[in-house]
Amino acid sequence: MHTLAGGRLPEIDGVEVPGYDRSAVTVGIVHFGVGGFHRAHQAMYVDSLMNQGEALDWGICGVGVLPGDRRMQEVLTGQEGLYTLVVKQPDGSLAPRVIGSIVEYLFAPDSPEAVVEKMAAQSTRIVSLTITEGGYNIDQVTGEFAEDTPEIRADLQPGAEPTTVFGLVTEALARRRERGLPAFTIMSCDNIQGNGDTAARTFAAFARLKDPELGEWVEKNVGFPNSMVDRITPATSAEDTKRLEDEFGLADGWPVVCEPFTQWVLEDHFSAGRPPFEDVGVQLVEDVVPYELMKLRLLNASHQALGYFGFLSGYSYVHEVAGDPLFARFLRAYMDREGTPTLSEVPGVDLDAYKTTLIERFANPGVADTLARINFGSSDRISLWVLPVIRHQLQHGGEIERATAVVASWARYAEGVDEKGSPIDVQDRLADTLVPLARTQRDDPEAFIRNTAVFGDLADDERFREAYLWALDSLHRDGARATVEKLVER
Numbered sequence: 001m002h003t004l005a006g007g008r009l010p011e012i013d014g015v016e017v018p019g020y021d022r023s024a025v026t027v028g029i030v031h032f033g034v035g036g037f038h039r040a041h042q043a044m045y046v047d048s049l050m051n052q053g054e055a056l057d058w059g060i061c062g063v064g065v066l067p068g069d070r071r072m073q074e075v076l077t078g079q080e081g082l083y084t085l086v087v088k089q090p091d092g093s094l095a096p097r098v099i100g101s102i103v104e105y106l107f108a109p110d111s112p113e114a115v116v117e118k119m120a121a122q123s124t125r126i127v128s129l130t131i132t133e134g135g136y137n138i139d140q141v142t143g144e145f146a147e148d149t150p151e152i153r154a155d156l157q158p159g160a161e162p163t164t165v166f167g168l169v170t171e172a173l174a175r176r177r178e179r180g181l182p183a184f185t186i187m188s189c190d191n192i193q194g195n196g197d198t199a200a201r202t203f204a205a206f207a208r209l210k211d212p213e214l215g216e217w218v219e220k221n222v223g224f225p226n227s228m229v230d231r232i233t234p235a236t237s238a239e240d241t242k243r244l245e246d247e248f249g250l251a252d253g254w255p256v257v258c259e260p261f262t263q264w265v266l267e268d269h270f271s272a273g274r275p276p277f278e279d280v281g282v283q284l285v286e287d288v289v290p291y292e293l294m295k296l297r298l299l300n301a302s303h304q305a306l307g308y309f310g311f312l313s314g315y316s317y318v319h320e321v322a323g324d325p326l327f328a329r330f331l332r333a334y335m336d337r338e339g340t341p342t343l344s345e346v347p348g349v350d351l352d353a354y355k356t357t358l359i360e361r362f363a364n365p366g367v368a369d370t371l372a373r374i375n376f377g378s379s380d381r382i383s384l385w386v387l388p389v390i391r392h393q394l395q396h397g398g399e400i401e402r403a404t405a406v407v408a409s410w411a412r413y414a415e416g417v418d419e420k421g422s423p424i425d426v427q428d429r430l431a432d433t434l435v436p437l438a439r440t441q442r443d444d445p446e447a448f449i450r451n452t453a454v455f456g457d458l459a460d461d462e463r464f465r466e467a468y469l470w471a472l473d474s475l476h477r478d479g480a481r482a483t484v485e486k487l488v489e490r
Contacts, residue, residue, distance in 0.1 A: 003251045007080025009098060015084070015248055018100035020050045022080075025059035025103050028275075030119050032165050033130040034062035034072055039099065040233040040258040042128060042189055044085055046101040048280040055275040057123070061104040063115050065165055073107040075253035081105065084255040086244060088366035096248055096255075108168060112161050119172030119184065125272035127169055128187040129199065133380035134429055135165070136192070136202045140383050141456050145205035156209055166206040173207065173222065174214055185223040185270045192384055193296055194289070196226035196267065223271030228292040230263040230299065232361060234369035259367050261357075265291040290346040297339045299358055301385040305334050305402070306362065307375040308409035312419055312480035318369040322362035330484050331359060334402040342392040372425075378410050379430040379454055387458065394461055401467050405487055408471035409480065411448040414438035419479055430454070442476060445469050 002010035009017045029046070031038060042060075049055035062081075064073050076083065081102035087095040108115045119127055129135075139146045146152070154160060155167030162168045173183060186203060188195035203222070208215025233256065240257050244250050265283040268274075278284050285291070303318070309330075310321030321327045335355045343351070386403055393400045414431075415438040416424045426435055433451065440447045449459040449468055458464050474483040 001245065001251050002249050004079040004082040004084070004098065004253070005251075006078075007082055009082070009100075010250065012248055012250055014096070015250060016097040018047065018051065018098060020053065020056065020100070022100050022103065024056050025050065025101070026057050026123060027061045027104060027118070027121075028055075028058035028123060029060045029126045029128055030063060030115075030124050031060050031128045031130070032063045032065060032169075033132070033135070034064065034069070034076070034102070034105065035130060036233045036236060036256045036258075037229075037231065038062075038128075038130045038189070039083060039102075039256045040085055041229055041231050041262065041264065042130075043099055043101045044262070045264065045277060045280050045282060046275060047099045049275055049277070050101060052279065054279060058126075058275040059103040060101050061106060061118055061124075062102050063106050063108055063118075063168075065108045065163070065168070067109070070107060072254065073105050076102060076105040079253060084244060084250060084252045086240065086255050086257045087260050088257055088364070088368070089260060090364045090366055092366050094243070094247065095260075096244060096250065108163070112163065112168060115168050116162070116172045116175065119169065120175040120179070120181075122181050124184055126185045126187050126270070126274065127172075128189060129165070130189050131165055132377065133190060133192055133384055134377060135190070136198050137166070138198070138202065140379075140453055145202045147205070147209055152206070156206075166203060169203060170207045170210055170214070170218075173218060174211070177214065177217055182272050183218070183221040183223075184272050185225065185274070187225055187227065187270075189227055189229045191229070191296065191300055193292055193388070194226055195292075196224040196269070200224035221271060223269050225267040225269040226288040226292065227267065228263070228265040228288050228295050230295055231261060232259040232367055232369055233257070234367055235373055237368075257367070259361060259364055261361055263295075290344050291349075293343050294346050294349065294351070294354065296385050297342055297389055298335050298355060300381070301339060301389060301403070301406075302331050302335060302358060302362070303374045304378075304381055304386055304410070305331055305406045307371050308378075308406070308413040309480045309484055311371045311375060311424070312409065312413060312475070313484075314419075316371060317365075318371060318374065319363050319365045319367065321371070322359055323365075326481070326484060326488060328359055328363075329488050330402065331362075333488065334406075337399050338389055338393055338401075338403050341396070341398050342389050372427075375413065376427045377429065378414070379428050379434060382407060382410055383454055387455070390458070390464060394463060400463060401471075401490060402487055404464060404467040405471035405483065407449070408468050408475060409483075411438055411441060411472060412475045412480075414448070415441070441472065445472055
């Protein structure tokens with residue numbers, strides 16, 4: 001059995017390994033939120049550059065902030081940053097590749113000072129983020145930075161040792177300013193419309209609260225490129241780890257699995273330089289908005305369309321739902337008649353082909369992406385990916401029945417009991433509020449959508465309310481599959 005422990009690079013038939021001298025790699029990127037997606041996407045692109053003899057001064061230092069990041073620190077530190085990226089092909093075969101671009105990992109609770117100084121170092125020119133849609137601390141109704149949370153209030157105290165990503169990054173920027181060093185770029189890779197703009201708004205807001213002059217300096221000097229990122233990356237299962245061992249004789253403490261498809265569209269707006277990403281297929285553009293809306297409103301919103309209806313219909317995996325002709329028809333109708341009308345022209349993209357490819361990707365059985373994963377954090381995902389479609393369509397007189405039914409399917413799912421009476425583990429940061437509301441909706445059908453923290457004033461719109469109440473009633477009376485059948489017939 002081969003192992004990555006101690007940073008060893010085994011020679012194994014069928015497994016690619018870094019072709020560069022990792023001892024020559026220095027840190028140029030500090031990344032917050034080293035999970036499966038970062039390791040299947042950004043870190044993979046940097047590794048590809050290094051395999052071409054480029055970007056050896058753009059190595060990645062991962063940072064964990066949350067208690068749950070401790071395990072990643074232990075695994076990556078024990079393997080000196082190495083891990084296996086396992087591409088799952090549609091025919092069921094595996095294509096494993098050892099990635100070497102992460103050369104350091106810091107766990108912020110152990111030493112906030114070490115994290116701050118790593119970012120304050122002149123060699124660090126990019127701080128990148130995959131901190132999830134909910135990690136930007138935004139008030140869902142106002143769209144502004146939510147400054148009145150316990151963690152943020154604590155980080156804003158004079159002389160406080162920072163504990164949040166905002167506190168850590170802002171302290172590093174303050175030190176760079178004091179030392180006369182240029183500001184690094186803050187590069188968001190999260191699934192948020194205008195992710196760079198969102199990062200700019202929230203980090204500048206925190207910096208202004210800490211020091212108005214620093215906030216002004218951040219606004220003027222820090223680059224915040226928007227990006228569109230795409231690669232389906234399910235959670236790694238125990239079976240994935242065992243299969244890597246059985247088929248290739250490689251023991252990895254935490255491999256990551258993904259689909260073959262990958263895409264990254266990135267605005268070329270950097271304040272302190274960047275790796276030559278274009279050399280490994282990244283699309284560098286001036287305006288990423290058309291691409292990100294395409295992805296958020298077709299791929300991400302479609303995941304939500306599959307997730308709750310599919311789970312309530314008895315499925316466990318995305319490919320099972322997407323492979324069901326009924327759900328595939330429903331999905332395509334949503335894309336064509338509600339998602340696509342909200343988009344502008346996407347340069348160089350055939351939208352019909354893109355939508356066909358999406359359903360094929362969802363139906364890839366090799367990926368084995370769980371519905372539980374895509375149903376995680378629904379309040380953030382629905383708010384960012386589905387509600388904007390509904391609002392756009394209402395404003396322009398377009399169809400809303402399918403997207404609104406997705407909202408109703410989420411409300412039904414949030415009751416925490418499936419159609420057979422079995423419990424549903426609702427994983428959402430607002431679960432303590434949403435689940436009790438959902439459980440009252442058989443007697444008070446509008447209870448869920450009157451939650452203005454998520455829906456704002458949508459419940460006041462007669463078209464939305466009528467479509468929602470129809471879908472929720474159908475879900476309660478006839479069930480999820482029958483509701484989808486009726487939607488497909490429309």
